[in-house]
Amino acid sequence: MERVYPCSNKIVCICWSHDSRLLCYGSNDMTIHVVGFVKFENLRDCQIGGHTNIVIGSYFQSNNYDLFTVTRHGFLSMWSCSMKVEDLIVAKNLFKRKPENPDSEDDVVPDEENNEDMEKIAKKKRTRFLTYSRKSKTSLSKYLKKENVTATSSSYKPETRVMVVAFGSGDFLILDLSGDDHHLIHVLNISHSTVTSTCINSSGDWVALGVSGLGQIVVWEWQSETHILKQQGHFNSMKVISYSPDGLYLVTGGDDGKVKIWSTESSFCFMTFEEHKAEVTGVVFTQSGKAIITCSLDGTVRAFDMIRYRNFKTLTSLKATQFSCVTVDSSGELVAAGGQDSHNIYLWSLQRGSLLEILGGHEGPIVSIQFSLRLGSSKLISTSWDKTVKVWDAIANTTAKETLPLFSDGTCVAFKPDGEQFAVATMNGHITMFNADTLRQEYCIEGKNDLGAWQEDTDKVHANVNLKANYFSTISYSPNGEYIIGGGKSKYVCIYSVKDELTN
Template structure:
């Protein structure tokens, strides 16, 4: 098994804080998600996360006009210049203070940054400026009395407008202009939220937090800026006694004729007239306020405390979108500020608004709910509607084919995520309390979830409905749930009542109550073997109990543990069980003999950071850490473990050794990431991080945190959570694993092309030798390619073999080579265009070597093959359905046309009606073809 797992995607969280932006083509939305950045492709309906991680959460970002350079700045002022072509960080810069806004100029030559009460203008690297250093500062503007909040460039990138908390907007120019100097616009009575220049004009619209919108008109046209010219120094006249021979004497001028003097005077008059005309054109630039509008009046009818929190403006169509703290947004048309449309998204404030290049799509981000919406305002439809768990994600589970991940959260919701697209497509919100566990059935037809509200709910993932609600005789807080391999029985353990409950899915009846535990039942698991109904449960009473309730009722076998049991999981073959205990150990037991087969001491591998409230060191805190989630790999040889830390460990079960450790986050915005607290922050009164800097929140109310709350402060909604891994699971294909963490759902997958992992390699086996062997002996070439174990080489050999020779080639292939060839064909089926060709290979491979392939050892390959076939089937079925309906429509239109022509031949329809109906029919066909 390979261990070159790399971070591939972030699910479960679509938006946290900061500003969201559209790409120049308008088809993708770039959203900051904590200390990472996600790109949501609206055209192909996929989401991807850049492999870039900051030490703190991103709060400001902007994209260059050509879409190649992304500048992202985190909450500590660390700026990253990211190339979206290579998806790498090219330059870094430290502002050392909070940055409120960043904006590229329309020509792509500069970008401006708002920091404190200053504005910094940098040269953007690229062919426009000839500058390839990252952050080359060009200008700094200091004329503010408070923090700068927003900025905008004029269409020609000559003038920069900057808004501030001092309720003023100031205009600056990069170059020197004869009729323009730094200009200030006043009249607002609250913090400036946004300012926008008009299209091909210097007119400007400014918006403040209390909803005031001011329309300003510029006195000059876009061509009215005059370049600044340095005055020409006058030459000193020489005194008369110093005149030389070449100088002109005054006496000679007097001797000129009268005609020359008159011509000279006329020329002077013409020059004076031209100078006067230039002075008239040389008007100084000033602004006149045309109107003031109160946008908040529309929303304050329902809420008096509503304030404007975000705004965006599309200059070409003159459409203004304003978002408020109540979750409502309004669409206006400027300059009349006439209301076009209004909609309420949620009860949380709108943190960011963006418009795409055409002005049709509006992207809205709500930080409180982690919600991201893309709304098409003309058709009033959602292009994208995604929302993560508003509180921590507590549990996850893969579907049997690895295509879907189900998550449960402390917000009481159950969500289904498509691993390929990265989007949530179903949300179940029937639970009334936090969801503690979720599980998929073996046939992929339904999922079950347990909650602290005392119910286990079963959801049909075909019709997307809650078809069973399983309850207990008396109210019990359920902490865990499991489904057997046949999908007939469901078991759940109680947290306050120390019993295990067993239900039938078909009838919904409670079959058995398994009593015997003397502490909270924290984890249950069914044997994955189809022929077995054995159930294992662990509790805080330091016991592991193995039940066979279907066959023997309440009879069970008890195994004493070294400490409180936290998690139990079965090996894929059902012969072994692994248990994580409170002392940081992982112990394995044989199910039939109840004997211990191995032990792993994992406490030192967990690693532990020091929280801001800890009074002891991280080394001492480590003694209280333990693994809370376990999962076997698909082949059963390795164990994935995670718990109360930022590290995920992979152990070899047989040897009991640590194989690899993954650090899931470096985000210092979370608590307990660092092992040491900076001594500069330690005072005689404690840690300075615990001092709460309260700013006036939106709406004027300051939320005070509740003391002692650690699982998400419902009062303030702004807490510093501790890094923790709540749940882990390997993908059934073995190519990826997922972790439910404080950040969200992290997906780590294998990149087979990056690691050279040969198998039974010989000196004579090289890519050139393999290509040469294709011409001589195809079976030998395939064996050599499998030994080299390069997916690209194996695929090249397969595609050079004729379809007629596939059966003969696989017949001569050895069994051990056929097992490895299965995974390559499964991956090729998912990515290659030669669908029928690889289907022939898969059919002959399973027909010839299927009975000899060991099912358990090659289960990941078989599941990967099933996953690839299912995905291709879904893609092709949509295309085939579309083509079927299209053909039906064309045939129906053709039948109507033939019937109409028959009626024409009989003469039953008059000429005018015939021509009009036929023209209507032609028009309908043309419209259909156009659609």
Template sequence: MKFAYKFNNLLGTVYRKGNLVFSSDGNSVISPVGNRLTIFDLKNNKTSTLAVQSNYNFTALDVSPNGCLIVASNENGETFMVSTLSQTVIHTYKFHREPSFIKFSPDGKLFGICIEECVYIFRTPGIITGQFNSFIIDRIFKDSHGEKTYIDWSFDSRFLIVGSKDNCAKVYSVKLLEDFNSVILSSHSDSIIGCFFEENSLNAIVVSRNGQMTRWECSMKAEDLHEIYFVKAEPEEKKLKNDSSDEEDQIEENQAVGKIQEINDTGRDKQGKIITETIKERKFFYNKIVRHYLMDELKKENKNVKLTSACYHKKLKLLVTAYSSGAFYLHELPDVSMIHSLNISEYAIDTVTFNNNGDWIGLGVSGAGQLLVWEWQSEQYIMKQQGHSNVMSSLTYSSDGNFLVTGSYDGKVKVWNVSNGFCILTFSEHTSGVTAVDFSRNKKFFVSASLDGTVRAFDMIRYRNFRTLTAPKLVQFSCVSIDYSGEFVAAGAQDVFDIYLWSMKNGKLLEVLSGHEAPVMTLDFSPSSTSTTLVSGDWENEIKIWNCLENSSDHETMNMMSDVICIAFKPSGEEVAVATLNCNISILDIKNSQQLCSIECKKDIGYGMSDGDVITSKKNFESKYFSSIVYSSDGECILAGGKSKFVCIYHVKEGLLLKKFEITQNLCLDGMLEFVNRRNMTEFGNLALIEERDKLEGGNIKIKLPGTLKNDIASRNFKPEVGVSCLQFSPNNQQWAAASTEGLLIYSLDKGIIFDPFQMSVEVTPKATRNLIDEKEYSGALIMALKLNEHPLIQEIIEQIPHAEIDLVLDSMPEIFVHRTAEFISRMLSSQHIEFYLKWTCSLLTKFGQKNELIDSQVLINLHQNLSRKYESLNRICDFNKYTMRVIKKMSQGKINEVEKDDDEMMLINNTINKEDNYVNSDESMSDIDDDTSEE
């Protein structure tokens, strides 16, 4: 139960590659984030990552019209059918190549998948089709002219238009009819990016990569489609003769022709059978109405601009096109009049899509890791998120567990809201990589150390960098720590081997602690309020214990027999754990300077071999070590992670491995396999060690720069190496976070699915509990519900207890049930019955608050955390209503000048509120997305 941590969420990255999809209700956007899928709920302002993990990165996906199924494919051709209700994989289908596009039909009965020159049509399992087997093939369309790039369905799900790289789009009939030959829509000079049917018709819109848009008109109307079926366009004898002729001779330049037969209503009996041959032959063809070039203005500025993605909203008749210059255009059809244009990034926009209503436009930029949702009518961002562009180096929790701060080698510091998963603040004051971050105990500020020679303090109330701490000479800081009182900050340097101590009040340098003879890689203040001990470790196999506030020069040295990598204090402040380069964790008593025990972790870290390694995995295994360790809040366990895909939990006293977590299964990362793939071994050596370049020199380099261990800022296409750079437990011990190559992984305890009764007996049943509450025996009913320990039942019983009886119920409650009651009340402070549960909280704290053995610190932290969230949400609503009522009152009195002042005042209030809810609107100057966004 204590170690039943499960994957909860993925932060730090919002988009990698592939296409974006809006949910069926249009309120959520689904983004492929590496080998996982993340759902951004824009209505409730919350993110959630599905517990579905692929072995490779997802590249194509689509959601069914009813929102129950997601079909997603990865780079290796594995296609997953995922249930959004249970968040589990229903079935997996393996293709021989990577699918390029997936699209469900409007009725939800079929979905199509493009794979090279083929289009596979599958039946959707469910009640609609009556077919519950997954991936049943209905049709296969194949030709050898070019790779398929896009699919769109007609309004009745009977026809399919497919774009390909052979500069043509083709219209197919999905129904199994009389050998219908596909109708070809040609005349494009580049590969097709998007092709769409118009609403309630077979008229088509085709967009190519060079910005050419063509509208095609079909000869058949929508009301005539239910009475047609297709036959062979020509007899077989004529067809053999015409095989040698070119298509250009058979199809006119502006007309695509096929043949159909129409059956009159008089030719059927009551059962629908054909009784007469009243059949007349009609031609089925497309006429090219108009051709437009959408990139004329962009071509004037940059001739190398290409159209990268397009999407068409059929009801509103809006076409949005995205380009490699970072701009997107919104046109209204059929007049092709531009109604909106915006430049959002310096990188190419990889995907663009509309939601169902057509109000929001989703944009994904893989080069910068950006995900944006733009409302084109009001011209504002609904969501504007961007992850770190480089590997995260460090993280830290706030004291209440509401926020997470991450630092990265891209020089940016981000603040994440743990409850909703959005990035609310981004600080980019550092000019080099951030190596360490630390939060103060009063949660008002945090500090970050960087390789640029500065330690910066950031205010969490005013959202600014209010203090910059520097050394007398330029150094590179590798670690930082804040003492318990928050008055002193210490940072270690990796090039001058000194430790610098500053005062946070005046920003002055107090002391320079010298004594290390190697780079100082880690340091930490004692978490005890009665101690000012500072412990530091270096690469000279030594740790030093400083009493820096009393005798700054006095210190005690302990030899660790190997290079010190990381140090972690026990929450009580009496012990310290030291991780060394030989993959051992040593537990030291800092008061007596003695080693209590040692944990050997070499066999637990796991094997792993990079593609470019020239040694075996067994030999490479000797260089593995844990780079981050942290104590749990109770001090009984240690969480350790390093240059491996595994995170381990150890019991300190016993020195045993309790549990092992595999943070990822993504084979697109380096270091995941134990052996070299024999397919890459040739007579010339390992193919992974050979540079592969495009036609132009300097492009698409497959191997990383030699000697780069942490980051490679060059534009390379190599695989990043899996690893965990930092670990942290939350203050309430309910979750822990890992800064890894995949992003910021959150693991939490899931108590909702675990049946954990307490003092169970035969007579304790839900029925007996409800009978007691009907008899108004509130105390007995509550005790019985706590014994069953079912959350819905406890909530039902507590909410039926009158508020006047709360004190009497608590007086008659045995002390053994107080902790369970307080734990439940702490989770219910976010409900709508806030006053009722606040009365329960006040009564509990009044009667049992002074007894630490009844209500522990974790419950108090949860109480404060949930109460703070509720206060912030109510505070924003009350402020908005207060200023709105003031403006309405003055408007009714005719005070126009004061109304204008109040409008400015309300704009300031809204800006303040939007800064707190930065995940909904843009975070202005502190956002890491380009500030030079321009609108044309």
């Protein structure tokens, strides 16, 4: 720890001087403090007042100690320093040792040293300390032609003397602060939401702006007035995610009803589908990777083309149903979705777009379904909050081929890549593996100790206990089928060896 500087309120902005000798910081008490990183004889804690709102940004200039400050209600102030860089005097004897025993004769200071101390005190009284005076004050609301604006973020590039100020209305300004006055370079609106962060690149040509409420980032080249980059994540929680078979793409679905496709090489989202009108609850690629199947609480299952990037099929049920999960078989022809409110499984032909069957039998909301990954197989497994996992043959039989009881409500199912085994996760933190042909239990992993807090079967059901109940809400096999990974209502992601039933 080099230095500790006191402050009576929360610090909201901080900035170094060009020579790293001074530091200025502002707090919620509407005050700017200028302090030295080393001790100076003519600088203590210089406090700059006179602001009528919180200071969101304070910046030193590139070759002196003059300051710019930006306040929350959109006022830009220029402050002139009373001293030049060379006028600051570094204090000497910063760590002078104090006498250990004041009564000792050896520690008595001679009269000559007392005279020197008196001279230092007299010199200190004559010392001119560093101060600031306001040079100008300008309201930035005149450039926006709006009243009662709220500045939310600002950035300054001392080398080019370019400043960016963003506002709660989604507007931002670019100002040229060279000379004694400032000039407006550009004003633009990028969003209806609040711009929460700004940044200028090293050359001063690109301006980055972030909108946290929308998960949006925009990089703007102000000289040519063009977008360099525009990225936006999901407005709210990201609910589901799936890899493409070749691993080049990721598809995500969120509470905002949007389906986004991301490149795993560039980490950028390059396509967004907005056809769903409610929360997206399931996404999956076909085995060929040429289509994406999604389901939503709006009662639709949609198929999107990965070549032309369009919604080429919309699948619905006879009655309005909220779909909670979706899967597609190895051929890419059969699509199945589980109902959250109807407790049924709906089976469609993707090529014809027609509803083939309605599979009933579950007595609770269906939370997860999956087709076997074995080529040519139409075997389907599903689990629900009725403490069962059901095995279906989607073509040969419309009734459940087998019903396997569970000790707790099911949360997720997953097939092994070779189709010879499937796993089901339950609310009690267990992962149970069954043979896909004989339907006998082969392994069981008790993961509740790895998840942290959990709920015992004998615990009374009340709010405090439910908050402590952690479980796996999603599981997946590794490509070789030797390991299984699980995550969910816990801060931990667990990887298990299937045969050893141990955490790796």
